[in-house]
Amino acid sequence: MAQHVKQVGSRSLPKIKTVIIAAAAYVIAFVFLFPYLVMVLTALRPQESLRNATYLPETFEWSNLTGFWTSGLADNLLVTLKVAGGSTILVLLVALPAAYYTARHNFRFRTAFLILVLITQMFQPTAMIVGIYREFYQLGLVDTIWSLILVNGGFNLAFAVWILNAYFSSIPRELEEAAFMDGTGRLGALFRVTLPLAMPGVITALIFTFIAAWNEFVVALTLTTSPENQPLTVALNSFIGQYQVDWQNLFAGSVIATIPVIILFALIERKVVSGLTAGSIK
Amino acid sequence: MQRKSRGLRALEPLVWVGPAVVLIALVVIWPVVEMIRSSFLKISRFGVVQGSNGTANYEKLFAEPDFGSVMWRSLIWVVAVVGLTVLISLGLAQLFNQRFPGRKIARWALIAPWAASVLMTAIVFKWMLDPEVGMINMVLRDLGLIDALGGASADPLGDASTAMPWLIFVAVFVSVPFTTYALMAGLATIPGDVYEAARMDGAAKWRTYWSITLPLLRPALTVAALINIMNVFNSFPIIWAMTHGQPGYSTATSTIFMYILKNANIGESAAMSVVNFGMVIILTAIFLKVSRWKTEVA
Numbered sequence: 417m418a419q420h421v422k423q424v425g426s427r428s429l430p431k432i433k434t435v436i437i438a439a440a441a442y443v444i445a446f447v448f449l450f451p452y453l454v455m456v457l458t459a460l461r462p463q464e465s466l467r468n469a470t471y472l473p474e475t476f477e478w479s480n481l482t483g484f485w486t487s488g489l490a491d492n493l494l495v496t497l498k499v500a501g502g503s504t505i506l507v508l509l510v511a512l513p514a515a516y517y518t519a520r521h522n523f524r525f526r527t528a529f530l531i532l533v534l535i536t537q538m539f540q541p542t543a544m545i546v547g548i549y550r551e552f553y554q555l556g557l558v559d560t561i562w563s564l565i566l567v568n569g570g571f572n573l574a575f576a577v578w579i580l581n582a583y584f585s586s587i588p589r590e591l592e593e594a595a596f597m598d599g600t601g602r603l604g605a606l607f608r609v610t611l612p613l614a615m616p617g618v619i620t621a622l623i624f625t626f627i628a629a630w631n632e633f634v635v636a637l638t639l640t641t642s643p644e645n646q647p648l649t650v651a652l653n654s655f656i657g658q659y660q661v662d663w664q665n666l667f668a669g670s671v672i673a674t675i676p677v678i679i680l681f682a683l684i685e686r687k688v689v690s691g692l693t694a695g696s697i698k
Numbered sequence: 699m700q701r702k703s704r705g706l707r708a709l710e711p712l713v714w715v716g717p718a719v720v721l722i723a724l725v726v727i728w729p730v731v732e733m734i735r736s737s738f739l740k741i742s743r744f745g746v747v748q749g750s751n752g753t754a755n756y757e758k759l760f761a762e763p764d765f766g767s768v769m770w771r772s773l774i775w776v777v778a779v780v781g782l783t784v785l786i787s788l789g790l791a792q793l794f795n796q797r798f799p800g801r802k803i804a805r806w807a808l809i810a811p812w813a814a815s816v817l818m819t820a821i822v823f824k825w826m827l828d829p830e831v832g833m834i835n836m837v838l839r840d841l842g843l844i845d846a847l848g849g850a851s852a853d854p855l856g857d858a859s860t861a862m863p864w865l866i867f868v869a870v871f872v873s874v875p876f877t878t879y880a881l882m883a884g885l886a887t888i889p890g891d892v893y894e895a896a897r898m899d900g901a902a903k904w905r906t907y908w909s910i911t912l913p914l915l916r917p918a919l920t921v922a923a924l925i926n927i928m929n930v931f932n933s934f935p936i937i938w939a940m941t942h943g944q945p946g947y948s949t950a951t952s953t954i955f956m957y958i959l960k961n962a963n964i965g966e967s968a969a970m971s972v973v974n975f976g977m978v979i980i981l982t983a984i985f986l987k988v989s990r991w992k993t994e995v996a
Contacts, residue, residue: 438798444790445807448875451822452810454833458825471836510717517714529715536726540932542953543975546960546968547733548725553745554732570725573718631815633935638960649817653939656821663825670821674814681813682806689883692876692925 452674459667466663477664484668491644492651493672496630499564499647503629504622506569507576511621515580516606520589530581537574541567541635549638559641567639568629575628576621579691583617584610620687627677648673733975736968745964755969764947764955769977771862772931772951776981778866779930783873784923790874791881792907812875820939823868827940829853858948861941865949868936873929877922884918885911920989927985931978952977 458466459480461473484490518526541548548567549558557563587610595605611618633649640646646654648669655666681688740751759765794805811819826833829852854860888911896906912919934953937943943950943958950958952974959967 434796434798437793437796438800441793441796441798441801441804444793445804448871449807449810451819451826451871452814454826455818455822466831468831471833506721510721513714514718517711521711523711523715525711525715529719532719532722536722538928539726539730540928542932542934543978544726544729544733544971546736546956546964546971547729547731549960550732550736550745550964550968551728566721567725570721573721577718627813631817633815633817634938634957649815652821653817656824656939666821667825670818674818677815678810678813682809685809685879689876689879692880 452678455667455670455674459664459671461664463664480664480668481671484665484672487665488643489648489651489665489669492646492648493669495561495645496647496649496673498561499568499632499636500626500629502561502565503568503572504626506565507572507625508618508622510569511573511576511580512618515577516584516610518577519581519584533574533577536571537578539571541571541632545634545638548635552639558639559645560639561645563639564629564632564636564647567635568625568632572625572628575624575691579621579624579687580614580617582690583614587613616687620684620691623680623684624688624691627681630673630677733968733971736965737972739965739968741964743962743964751965755963755965756973758963759959759966759969759973764950768947768950768952768955769973771949772953772977775866775869775933775951776927776931779869779873779933780923780926782866782870783877783926783930784919786870787874787877787881787922788919790878791885794878795882795885808875808878810875811872812879815935816872816933817935817939819872820868820936823864823871824855824940827854827864829856855941856945858945861949865937865940868940869930869933872936873926877926880918880922880925881915884915884922887918888914916989920986923989924982924985927981928978931974931981 457473460476460478461480462475462477463480465473514529517523518530552558552563555563557566591609591613592605595609596602600608631649632647633653636647636650637653640650643651652666652669652673655669737755738751738753740748740754742748790808794801794808798804827835829835835852835854854864892910892914893906896910901909932953933951934957937949937951937954938957941949943954947955947958952970956967956970956974959970
């Protein structure tokens with residue numbers, strides 16, 4: 417009891433320390449949010465005041481955000497959606513069976529396969545962009561959405577396999593066996609018992625792949641040439657090069673490309689760290 | 699009957715794991731092979747292979763007047779960005795690990811640069827560094843650090859001596875969140891009673907940190923630094939969006955140089971990619987050697 421009182425006492429004593437820590441953390445948090453705040457503020461500036469050297473816009477021009485939809489950029493957003501959605505579906509279709517099988521069975525090339533996946537995680541599309549371009553040039557798939565779906569799927573496969581493998585391994589085999597004994601069949605047991613239990617892992621893999629493909633730039637910059645096939649990142653980048661820039665459209669586009677992703681990412685943040693580092697530690 | 703099912707069993711892994719192997723082969727292995735092959739080929743600007751080129755692509759690359767400075771800059775870039783990122787993240791991980799009201803929200807804010815497209819972040823920074831209306835320039839002027847806005851003299855991205863520090867800043871900015879989170883995950887694995895024991899012994903705070911926290915944090919630190927080295931060496935959108943490697947090649951790293959070469963001479967660009975690949979492998983090996991990864995982790 418006495419100890420308990422003492423603890424409470426010592427906890428309430430260094431209050432100033434807590435205040436300093438909290439203040440420092442808030443300032444740092446603000447610094448990391450700052451560019452995105454500027455992004456939103458700029459997107460809401462009236463076009464004629466964009467080149468005014470003032471910190472804050474005098475009025476907010478909400479029509480900038482609706483103007484985005486009638487600018488050509490909406491088509492690029494659609495491409496981004498197709499690429500991100502397509503890559504995510506591809507990754508799930510390919511990674512789910514592979515991760516499940518390696519978690520449940522010990523087969524001949526299991527270790528070799530897992531090492532192959534690990535090596536893939538270390539490879540970056542930027543490093544081999546010339547090879548990627550040459551390959552898709554030979555396949556005749558340059559300037560298609562399919563090429564982007566394939567590349568994004570391939571490079572995000574490793575993360576999905578690792579995290580799904582970890583989830584499947586953590587689910588007791590007995591649960592599945594029990595369902596199997598009840599006569600649901602192997603696949604039935606998989607779909608009715610294992611998959612629902614692995615859902616957090618599936619959702620993490622899904623969101624991670626979607627965001628990675630959504631944000632991807634260098635592959636799309638290299639493989640797409642016609643404006644209607646370019647995702648938002650490439651389209652926004654080509655905006656900067658022009659002399660007469662409709663900056664408010666650029667920033668409305670950036671806001672639409674950025675804010676949803678930050679919110680989505682917050683949902684899976686904890687699991688992403690373990691997924692990205694787990695492979696390397698094992 | 700029995701034999702047939704055993705034969706089918708041997709094929710079973712192929713059905714489950716095969717698609718993943720095919721996708722990796724198609725998207726990861728093939729480009730590596732193609733990249734190495736192209737570095738020895740003579741390829742026209744329109745992509746037509748005109749036969750073998752021996753080592754001419756490499757000779758041409760090494761003879762480029764900017765090659766040496768680009769490689770040197772890439773090395774400085776990686777060391778500076780990863781070094782600063784790790785140092786800052788060590789501090790932030792410690793800070794955000796403390797208990798304080800609103801910690802959840804503060805941690806959430808830290809995610810933003812990690813989740814957002816690096817390209818978008820780079821574009822905003824370019825805008826904030828605009829010589830006339832850039833937010834950062836306005837703050838610097840109001841603090842009396844620069845005289846006036848406007849003009850080429852006030853353009854931080856217009857000259858390598860001021861552009862490079864800003865590019866490094868942005869690269870650190872987008873790398874710190876992941877690193878901090880990885881280190882916080884590492885901190886969470888350190889059992890509390892270790893600190894309790896140190897406290898009983900009357901060890902000073904910094905002493906506890908130096909001789910207990912850091913050694914126990916080593917696996918997380920090694921992995922985080924390793925992932926950063928590979929990411930930063932292959933970083934592209936920041937420099938591409940903010941300076942394009944200009945003026946001249948004065949802010950170009952190996953990936954930017956490779957990309958610019960691609961438009962003129964694919965063979966030479968492929969040679970640059972292979973050199974870049976080799977550099978990453980060498981850097982990783984040196985790092986693992988220095989951090990004594992093998993004895994500590996594996």
